[in-house]
Amino acid sequence: MEKLWQVLEETPLQTGTFTIQGVFISLLLAFVLGQALAWVYYLTHSGLSYSKSFVQSLIILTVMVAMVITVIGNNIITAFGLMGALALVRFRNVLKDSRDLAFVFSTLVIGLAAGSHRYATAILGTVIVCAIIVYLFLTDFGAHEPRNGFLRFSLKGPIQPDHPVMGILNRFCTSFTLLSRQEAGIAGTAEYAYQVLVRNTSRNEQMLAELEQVNGLDSINLTLQEKILEV
Helix, strand or coil: CHHHHHHHCCCHHHCCCCCHHHHHHHHHHHHHHHHHHHHHHHHHCCCCCCCHHHHHHHHHHHHHHHHHHHHHCCCHHHHHHHHHHHHCCCCCCCCCCHHHHHHHHHHHHHHHHHHCCCHHHHHHHHHHHHHHHHHHHHHCCCCCCCCEEEEEEEEECCCCCCCHHHHHHHHHEEEEEEEEEEECCCCCEEEEEEEEEECCHHHHHHHHHHHHCCCCEEEEEEEECCEEEEC
């Protein structure tokens, strides 16, 4: 096992010598690891910004970076020449999701490790990064349930402190503030707007159902940041 680890940690870049076998292994490993990262991206992606070309580019980028490192080697002149050539290329594709940027950066690092023949580092790094991504996906880490929002409704007659609406809001909301009251001019109907901080988002439907049972209450609308509930 130790001998295998030593073989994987060989770094021909230190001697400046490359063999066809070493280059082939580097590019093949970059392809395999890039594909593993692309599969993890595919399985854990959520949202509307999915792109097949982006997933394929993760694999291509990993292989190309490994090839770039192989081409450069220890030759500083080649490195500066390659930097000048890449400076002429303009990349106009803008990544809207910071998570996509993290995947691109991961492919670059993996490609660097594979191209410099640090095979064990490339493999171990890919396994750990993929495990972290899967963990974050399964645990839904960082998710925030919106609790602050706006409640709007129409009501005939004024709202007194002992009104049923006040009792409902006291039970389901941590706090609530009247933002506006506009007369609709129809049989004494007024439109109310409250800023609310709900106690438990899983009980929003129950709160709306109880508000709907209040006499004279109509056009109830609850907006919680990115979520909208209506009855």
